[in-house]
Every structure is written in structure tokens, then in C-alpha cells.
Amino acid sequence: MSTKKRQLRLGAFLMSSGHHVAAWRHPDARADGGLNFQHFKQIAQTAERGKFDMIFFADGVAVRDRGRGTEALSRTSVVHFEPLTLLSALSVVTERIGLTATVSTTYNEPFHLARKFASLDYLSGGRAGWNLVTSATVAEANNFNREKHMEHTLRYERAKEFVDVVTALWDSWEDDAFLRDKESGIYFDADKLHIPNHKGEHFSVRGPLNVARPIQGYPVIIQAGSSDDGQELAAQTAEVIFTAQQTLAEAQAFYAGVKKKLAKYGRSPDHLKIMPGVFPVIGRTSQEAKDKYEQLQELIHPQVGLGLLSGLVGGVDLSGYPLDGPLPELPETELAKSRLKLVTDLAQRENLTIRELYLAIAGARGHRTILGTPQQIADQLEDWFVNGGADGFNIMPPYLPGGLDEFVELVIPELQRRELFRTEYEGRTLRENLGLPRPTNKFSTVAASREQVAV
Amino acid sequence: MSTKKRQLRLGAFLMSSGHHVAAWRHPDARADGGLNFQHFKQIAQTAERGKFDMIFFADGVAVRDRGRGTEALSRTSVVHFEPLTLLSALSVVTERIGLTATVSTTYNEPFHLARKFASLDYLSGGRAGWNLVTSATVAEANNFNREKHMEHTLRYERAKEFVDVVTALWDSWEDDAFLRDKESGIYFDADKLHIPNHKGEHFSVRGPLNVARPIQGYPVIIQAGSSDDGQELAAQTAEVIFTAQQTLAEAQAFYAGVKKKLAKYGRSPDHLKIMPGVFPVIGRTSQEAKDKYEQLQELIHPQVGLGLLSGLVGGVDLSGYPLDGPLPELPETELAKSRLKLVTDLAQRENLTIRELYLAIAGARGHRTILGTPQQIADQLEDWFVNGGADGFNIMPPYLPGGLDEFVELVIPELQRRELFRTEYEGRTLRENLGLPRPTNKFSTVAASREQVAV
Structure with missing residues (x-):
């Protein structure tokens, strides 16, 4: 072998019109993409043609309008x-690509979440993934009967218990519980029902x-929190980490740190995939890539840039500070x-003014920007x-x-030539394609002694 | 004109394998229908071929296992x-039929509900409908951090306020708020944003x-509660009532009673459609229909029948009473x-034993059963x-x-011959097909003076 x-x-x-804060204004962007199903159908199918493991949606349960002002907000794609x-709709028009959604543990109930993701897993034939977040804005709190946002540590405690409940609910039924025997009239084997009874x-x-029980056992669990609490929760429960890292040195430190934590939870380093965000601007030459990036940057209205920055630093209003002065000392919030x-690290490292800082993050919103030819971008990813x-x-x-078209047509083939990326999907489920094991049922007494089978 | x-x-x-409690055992039923997307795709498309206004899903946020025992439960389709x-998935494989789902106001938050139905309305091009229920089982309470079910009156108070919040959220944006003008960089007209700020x-x-704002203004609001509180809430807020009525006299009294209540809320009788449930068993002759019904009834295991009855009377355990004796006096629960x-009315009116009672309701679960030829069924509906x-x-x-195939192939054409039912959809949205007005935006100052336009 x-x-x-x-x-x-x-x-x-995939964000509505694209990830750049002014994407919707780009001549080739769909300004109404956020509520246009044909748009999402097209881009999901493009991603599948490119053999992506999954499409991924960010989410928040509010219009994030604080610290921006209506003027800035009205220049932003918000719906x-x-x-x-x-x-669920995209599951019908795709066949192999994973379908992952962000859902907050702070403003949901475990029963609803377990149920909806299990339902999506059946609709899609085992392609569901859940990106667990704990939410981070007052705007969200205010839509759910709260004056203030829940405190950071408490949010992560709740998240940990939330995962326990959700996985127990997914394990309510053993994989082979459903007999559906018309003759005897037995629908399920009562010995294979386990009532979680969580308190x-x-x-x-x-x-x-x-x-x-979901086709994948559990839908793939993804996390995006990179704080200490976030890393610890990820080491315990996540199978993918979506993280923001600006330099290779930082990425290596994060990668090694998280992988090391897995042993104490009895997990293999292979069973947690670390996937930093990358914002690629692709040109036939380096100069063309730079020009394309500048074209996008010029579409950013100063109030939009400032609003974005305020949002990223926890809702602090920065409108009182000079745009061409330094970032002030900021309070740590919950x-x-x-x-x-x-x-703040980026601002210090590169000695940026407020304006330079918002321009630096407006594209990738804290993630890594790579400008270049398909080969240069592949070099960076490979590195x-x-x-x-x-x-x-x-x-x-x-x-x-x-x-996305450009990435699939230009960068993916380059990665495939280098044998760094698949040319065909290996499996039927997201879990199989990511190379993750199918979880055993925690209530099953015979789980260890028999091979796991799909429903 | x-x-x-x-x-x-x-x-x-549409229920998984059909509405009859033993449906899944029928030779022509799909026993695994509940989690089989191809099954639902087929039946949704059949209903659309039949020009149904809408498909309708019941729902509960629990396996309703109380007062049944595991033996009875294991003989029932539960997932x-x-x-x-x-x-959302079915929106992609249908074009004109309405898509309506039951969601409880007792175990949800208004922001999530307003958002998901608005999202479905956009996915489907204006075909979403919400069947508002307040939930009625302890099993559901126990999945949401509660020992007991919320008290009836309180549930309806909450439901009323819930609708206020949801409709205010749907009215957050005026229909023409989104300009998406790439040149000026203005995404929305700030004067057409209305923050509900509900307290x-x-x-x-x-x-x-x-x-x-949803394509329909609001997705169509449906209600199924027929108690006094339920009727009052429906008169205030519902556009369709799904009700259980056994006799024409009862149906007429209910119909007249609810329609009369509309005036005090300034609503036209035409703007609330009353739609009783009907469980049709269709034969080429009356005898064939009766035989088909008997074939289904014989598939009911006594424990399943008893469990079903217990569930309908509020979870009271009936296993201690003789099957061939009368229904005992039952406590009114919350x-x-x-x-x-x-x-209880049915048991008294027809002087039924417990066994006869569960057999009488096992098919239609409290709704009206009609056995007969397509003409006989059409006669009854017309009456x-x-x-x-x-x-x-x-x-x-x-x-x-x-x-469903039989109803679409045999009864629908009979109704069409009598000009009692459409041969083509009249409109693009569920609201248009039902003949319901598009609600004006309650925050819009110019709503009354200009024509409402779709987004």
C-alpha cells in the first residue's frame, strides 16, 4: 500500500457579496447576494467543482450596528x-461538499441546535458541520432579553455544557436502532434508545x-475562538479550528499549542484540523494583484472603515480620535x-495609524491577506x-x-499539480473527506466491540 | 368583469409515513419516510401538481413518550x-406551492423565528407560512429546562406578545429600503430602517x-388552537385557522363564532380562512373505502392506540382502565x-369504550374521517x-x-369539475394564492398613501 x-x-x-467590507460595491460583485438564492447556488456549486471540503457561513444574531452610526451602517451590506x-436549500443542489454553519451557544437551546443539525445531516447525506461560537456583541444580547453580553468565562462554561447536551442528544438512538419492521410492527429496538436526561x-x-443519530454520528464540530478559553474548549470538543493568524511564527505557535493540548483529552493530533483564514487577491502578475486590492480598498468609505474597526475591538467608539493618529489604549471588554x-498587535507591530489599521483589516477582517499570482499564493499556502x-x-x-471563480480556476489547479490538494472527493460525508473518525455512541455498551456502521 | x-x-x-398512527406499517407506505428527503420531494411535488395552496408540517420539540410506555412507543414512527x-430544502424542488411549518412560541425566541421564516420566504420567493402553536406536552417542557409545562393562559399571553415582536422585526425595513447603489456607496436608505426596540x-x-422585509410582508400566519384563548388570538393575528371539527353543526358554530370576532379587531371575515382537517380514505366504491380503512385499523397495536389516546387527553395514563369499559372522568390539565x-365529547356522543374511542381517533387523531368514493368525498367537502x-x-x-397520489388523481379533478378548486395557481406567493392582503409596514409613515410593492 x-x-x-x-x-x-x-x-x-462565503459572505453575501464577498469578504471585503466594500465587496458589494465591486463591479463584479452581486450587491444583492445576501438574499439571492441563485447567487449562493452558483457559488456553492463552484466550490464543489473546486473540490473544497466545505462551504462555511459566518453568522451573528443581530445587525452589528454599535459604534458605527447610521451613516456607516447604511453603507454596509447588512441583510x-x-x-x-x-x-438546507443548498443541500439539494450540491452532492459532495460539506455544509457548515455558525450557530451561537449563548443564544440558542441545545435541543433546537441538535435537532436542526441532525436534520441537515440527513438532508445532505452526512455533510453537516457546526461552527460553535459564543457570540461577542451587545447587539446580539439586546435581541435576546439581555441588557449586557454574557461574561466571557461564563459563556465558555455554558458552551462546554452545551456541547455535552448536544452530543448526548445525537446519541439518543444507536445507529442501528430503527428496524421499521412492518410485519411485527416494531419501529425501533427499545434497547437502543438512550434517554440523556441531562441535568x-x-x-x-x-x-x-x-x-x-446523524449519518456522521455527530456533524463535524468546528470552532473559531482563539482565546485561552476558546483553545481549551476546542481541544476538548472541536474537530476543526478556524483561526486568524497573521504570521507563520504566530501560526506555528498556535498550531503547536493547540495540538499539544489534545493528549490530555485522549485525542490524536490528527483529529483536530487547524485552518487559518486566508483572504486571497489573485492577479496574473503581482502588480495586477496589488492593483485589484487597491481597487477594493478605494471603495471603503472612511466611516465604514472606522465602524468595522470599532466592531473588531469590542464596540469601542473611535470616532473621537484622529484618523491619522495612533490607536488609543483600549479597555479589555467581556x-x-x-x-x-x-x-492591537497588528497596530503596534506595523506602527499603524487608525486609518492605516482599518485599511489593513478591512479586507480580511483580521485574517491573513495574500496578494499575488496563483503560484505565489500556492507558495504561501504550501509554506x-x-x-x-x-x-x-x-x-x-x-x-x-x-x-471564488478565480481561486477555483487558477489556484486549485496549481495546488493539485503540487499534489497538495485532492482531484476527487475521497468520501461521501464531510467527516470522511476531512479524514476525521466517526464518533462512537457514548451510551452504547457494545460500541467498542463492534464496527460502527452508517445508518 | x-x-x-x-x-x-x-x-x-404531510406526516412522515402518513397521518394514520399505524401508517408506516401499510404495504404502500414508506416506513422510513420521516428522514427520507426523496420521499418528501416526491409528495411535495405531487401536492403542487394537485394545485394545493400549501403543504403543512405539524411539529413538536420532543418525542411524545409520556403515558405510553416503551412498548407502545417502539411501535410508533418517532423520528x-x-x-x-x-x-428550505423543498423550496428548491417546488415553484408555486406554499411551505408552512409549525413552530412553538413557548420554546422559541422571536428573533430566531422572525429571521428563519423571513429567510424561508426569500428562499421560496414568497411562499412561507408559520403555524403558531403554544405546545402542549410535558415532554417538550422537559427538553427546555422546565419541570412542568407553562400554564395555558400564560402561554397565550406570551404568544400574543411573541407575534407583536415577530411582526415588528419583519417591519424593521421598509419594502424599498435597499438601494444597493454601487456608485454612491449607499446600501440602504437610513430613513427606511425602523428599530423595533420592543420592551x-x-x-x-x-x-x-x-x-x-419578507417578500410577502409577513409570511402567512396560521393557528391551530381552538380553545377560547386560541380563538381570540387567532381573531387578532391569524390568517388561516387549522381546526378539528367532527360535525357540520360544530363546524358552523366554530366558523361563525370566529368570523364574528374579527370585526372588533377591524378585520374582514375574508382575511381569515378556516380550514378544518379532513382524513380521507378513497375507494372506487364505498365498500372499498371501508375495507381500506379497516386494513389500516387492523395494523394498530392496542398499546399504540391507548398511548395515542393518553397523549390526546393530556398525558393521563389510561393503562389501568379496562379497554372495553368507558372513558373515566378526566382532569382538565394545563x-x-x-x-x-x-x-371526551366524541366518547359521550357515540357512547364509546376506550378501545372504540382509540380506534375512532387513531386515523384522523381528532380530525374528521371521510370514507368514500371521490364523488362522495367531494360531496362532503362541498357540503x-x-x-x-x-x-x-x-x-x-x-x-x-x-x-396523497389518490387524492390528487381522483378527488382534485372532481373538485375542479365542480369549479370548487383552481386548475392553475392564481399568484406567485402563498398570500396571493390564499387571497390574503399583503400587510402594510406598521412603522411606515407613508404606508397608507402609496401602493405596496414587493422587494
Whole structure:
């Protein structure tokens, strides 16, 4: 048997008109993409043609309007599909690509979440993935009966218990519980029903789930939090980490740190894939890539840039500070700690003014920007991949559909030539394509002694 | 202009393998229908071929296992898709039929609900409908951190406020708020954003919604509660009532009673469609219909019948009473009052034993059973329709897909011959097909003075 060369995992991170904050204004972007199903159908099918492991939707349960002002807000794309309904529709027009959605543990109940993802897993034939976030804005809190956002540590405690409940609900039924024997009239084997009966600090959920065990056992669990609490939760429960890293040295430190934590939870380093975000701007020459990037940057209205920056640093109003002066000392809030650090580090490292800083992050929003030819971009991805910085990447096209078309037509073939990326899907499920094991049922007494079979 | 003859509205009420409690055992039923997307795709397309106004999914957020025992439960179809994910997928494989899902106001948050239905409305081009229920079982309470079910009156108070919040969120944006002008960089007209900022007894929800105003203004609002509280809420907020009525006299009283309530809320009787449930068993002769019904009835295991009855009367355990004796006096619980009354009335009126009672309700589960030829069934529907008992019906095929195929192939053409039912869809949206007005935006100052336009 030949040992197959280790290959990249790739996610396509799809935002309405593209990832750049002014994407919707780009001549080749669909300005109404956020609520246009034909748009999402086209880009999901493009990503599948490119053999991406998954498409990935960010999410928030609010219009993030704080610290921006209406003027800035009115220049931003603010309305879009809810991801689980959109992915359910996309399951019908795709066949092999993974379908992953962000859902917050802070503003949801485990029963609903377990059920909807199990339902999506059946609709898609085992292609569902859940990106667990704990939410980070007051705007979201205010849509759910709260004056303030839940405190960081408490949010992560709740998230940990939330995962326990959700996985127990997914395990309510053993894989082979459903006999559906018309003759005897037995629908399921009662010995293979396990009522979770969870009673904990944050949740009291009896179960069982009213969906069978998902095709994948559990949908793939993804996390994006890179704070200490976030990393610890990921090491315990996540199978993919979507992270923002600016330099190879930082990426290597993050990669090594998280992989090292897995041993104490009895997990193999191979069973957690680390995928930093990448914002690629592709040109036939370096200069063309730079020009394309500048074209996008020029579309950013100063108020939009400032609003974006305010959002990333936890909602602090920056409008009182001079645009061409330095970033002031910022208070640590109970919001997204890791993003705050990333932004302040960048400002210090490169000695940026507020204006320079918002321009630097407006494209990738804290993720890594790569400008260049397809070969140069492949070089950069390969460099991180072979040098312990990443297991793969979440690709954030600057504008859509064009930015994804270019990546699939120009960069993917280059990665395939280097044997760094698949030319055909290996498996039927997202889990199989990512190379992740199918979880055993925690309630099954015979799980260890028999081979796991798909429903 | 010719005045068009008043026509029936028809919903197709689709449960996994069919509406009969033993449907999954029927030789022509799909036993695994609940989690089989190809099954639902086929039946949704059949209903659309039949020009049904809408397909309709019941729902509960639990396996309803109380008062049944595991033996009875293990003989019942208990796992199925979550309706909003399923309808989102079905939106892609249908074009004109309405897509309506049951969602409880007791175990959800208004922001999530407003958002998901708005998202479905965009996915489907304006075909979404929400069947509002307040939930009625302890099994559901136990999945959401509660020991007991919420008290009936409180549930309806919450539901009323819930609708206020949801409609305010749907009105966050005026229909023409989104300019998306690439040149000026203005995405929306700030004067057409209205932040609901709701603060009430049960909810505090700031908004705005992160989806544009639904294509239909609001998705169609349906209700199924027939208690006094339920009728009052329906008169205030519902556009369709799905109700269980056994006799024409009862149906007429209900119909007249609810329509009369509309005036005090300033609403026209035409703007609330009353659609009783009907469970049709179709034969080439009356005898064939009776035989088909008996074939289904014989598939009911006694424990399943008893469990079903217990569930309908609020979870009371009936296993201690003789099957061939009368129904005991039952306590009124905080659960579904109208169903309890319906069941006890039926037992008294027809002097039924427990066994006879569960057999009588096992098919239609409290709704009206009609056995007969296509002509006889059309006669019955016409009788109620022309005599003030109904504006239309929610058809509950006994088993699927066969039971729906027969209705579409045999009964629909008969109704069309009588000019009681459409031969082509009149409109593009569910609202247009049902003949319901598009709601004006409650925050819009110019709503009254300009024509409403679709987004």
C-alpha cells in the first residue's frame, strides 16, 4: 500500500457579496447576494467543482450596528439568509461538499441546535458541520432579553455544557436502532434508545432527540475562538479550528499549542484540523494583484472603515480620535478577546495609524491577506502547510462570485499539480473527506466491540 | 368583469409515513419516510401538481413518550426532519406551492423565528407560512429546562406578545429600503430602517432584523388552537385557522363564532380562512373505502392506540382502565384544552369504550374521517364549504405517498369539475394564492398613501 501524501483541507468562507467590507460595491460583485438564492447556488456549486471540503457561513444574531452610526451602517451590506435554512436549500443542489454553519451557544437551546443539525445531516447525506461560537456583541444580547453580553468565562462554561447536551442528544438512538419492521410492527429496538436526561448547571434537557443519530454520528464540530478559553474548549470538543493568524511564527505557535493540548483529552493530533483564514487577491502578475486590492480598498468609505474597526475591538467608539493618529489604549471588554489582541498587535507591530489599521483589516477582517499570482499564493499556502502552521485554510474570496471563480480556476489547479490538494472527493460525508473518525455512541455498551456502521 | 366563484383552499398535511398512527406499517407506505428527503420531494411535488395552496408540517420539540410506555412507543414512527430545514430544502424542488411549518412560541425566541421564516420566504420567493402553536406536552417542557409545562393562559399571553415582536422585526425595513447603489456607496436608505426596540412583559428585543422585509410582508400566519384563548388570538393575528371539527353543526358554530370576532379587531371575515382537517380514505366504491380503512385499523397495536389516546387527553395514563369499559372522568390539565374536549365529547356522543374511542381517533387523531368514493368525498367537502362550515380543508393522507397520489388523481379533478378548486395557481406567493392582503409596514409613515410593492 502506498502512503498517500498529506493534503490540504480547504473551506470556502462565503459572505453575501464577498469578504471585503466594500465587496458589494465591486463591479463584479452581486450587491444583492445576501438574499439571492441563485447567487449562493452558483457559488456553492463552484466550490464543489473546486473540490473544497466545505462551504462555511459566518453568522451573528443581530445587525452589528454599535459604534458605527447610521451613516456607516447604511453603507454596509447588512441583510442576508439565516445559514441553516440556506444550507438546507443548498443541500439539494450540491452532492459532495460539506455544509457548515455558525450557530451561537449563548443564544440558542441545545435541543433546537441538535435537532436542526441532525436534520441537515440527513438532508445532505452526512455533510453537516457546526461552527460553535459564543457570540461577542451587545447587539446580539439586546435581541435576546439581555441588557449586557454574557461574561466571557461564563459563556465558555455554558458552551462546554452545551456541547455535552448536544452530543448526548445525537446519541439518543444507536445507529442501528430503527428496524421499521412492518410485519411485527416494531419501529425501533427499545434497547437502543438512550434517554440523556441531562441535568447540569446551565441546562436541564431530558431528550431523546426526535431525529435518528446523524449519518456522521455527530456533524463535524468546528470552532473559531482563539482565546485561552476558546483553545481549551476546542481541544476538548472541536474537530476543526478556524483561526486568524497573521504570521507563520504566530501560526506555528498556535498550531503547536493547540495540538499539544489534545493528549490530555485522549485525542490524536490528527483529529483536530487547524485552518487559518486566508483572504486571497489573485492577479496574473503581482502588480495586477496589488492593483485589484487597491481597487477594493478605494471603495471603503472612511466611516465604514472606522465602524468595522470599532466592531473588531469590542464596540469601542473611535470616532473621537484622529484618523491619522495612533490607536488609543483600549479597555479589555467581556467580548471577543482574541480579536482585540490581534488588532492591537497588528497596530503596534506595523506602527499603524487608525486609518492605516482599518485599511489593513478591512479586507480580511483580521485574517491573513495574500496578494499575488496563483503560484505565489500556492507558495504561501504550501509554506504554512509544510512548516507546521496549518492543516488547511479557510479561503475568503474578496468579492463574489468572481473571487471564488478565480481561486477555483487558477489556484486549485496549481495546488493539485503540487499534489497538495485532492482531484476527487475521497468520501461521501464531510467527516470522511476531512479524514476525521466517526464518533462512537457514548451510551452504547457494545460500541467498542463492534464496527460502527452508517445508518 | 366576471365575479369568480368562491373556491376552496386546500392544504396538504404531510406526516412522515402518513397521518394514520399505524401508517408506516401499510404495504404502500414508506416506513422510513420521516428522514427520507426523496420521499418528501416526491409528495411535495405531487401536492403542487394537485394545485394545493400549501403543504403543512405539524411539529413538536420532543418525542411524545409520556403515558405510553416503551412498548407502545417502539411501535410508533418517532423520528423525522425538523420542518424549517426540510421546507428550505423543498423550496428548491417546488415553484408555486406554499411551505408552512409549525413552530412553538413557548420554546422559541422571536428573533430566531422572525429571521428563519423571513429567510424561508426569500428562499421560496414568497411562499412561507408559520403555524403558531403554544405546545402542549410535558415532554417538550422537559427538553427546555422546565419541570412542568407553562400554564395555558400564560402561554397565550406570551404568544400574543411573541407575534407583536415577530411582526415588528419583519417591519424593521421598509419594502424599498435597499438601494444597493454601487456608485454612491449607499446600501440602504437610513430613513427606511425602523428599530423595533420592543420592551414587554415576556420579551425585550431591540432589533432590527438582519433579513429584509419578507417578500410577502409577513409570511402567512396560521393557528391551530381552538380553545377560547386560541380563538381570540387567532381573531387578532391569524390568517388561516387549522381546526378539528367532527360535525357540520360544530363546524358552523366554530366558523361563525370566529368570523364574528374579527370585526372588533377591524378585520374582514375574508382575511381569515378556516380550514378544518379532513382524513380521507378513497375507494372506487364505498365498500372499498371501508375495507381500506379497516386494513389500516387492523395494523394498530392496542398499546399504540391507548398511548395515542393518553397523549390526546393530556398525558393521563389510561393503562389501568379496562379497554372495553368507558372513558373515566378526566382532569382538565394545563395542556391542550380543545383536544381534550373534542375527545371526551366524541366518547359521550357515540357512547364509546376506550378501545372504540382509540380506534375512532387513531386515523384522523381528532380530525374528521371521510370514507368514500371521490364523488362522495367531494360531496362532503362541498357540503361544509357551501354551508358555512369551512373556507377550505387541510387534507391528511392516511399513508404516504399513496394516500396523497389518490387524492390528487381522483378527488382534485372532481373538485375542479365542480369549479370548487383552481386548475392553475392564481399568484406567485402563498398570500396571493390564499387571497390574503399583503400587510402594510406598521412603522411606515407613508404606508397608507402609496401602493405596496414587493422587494
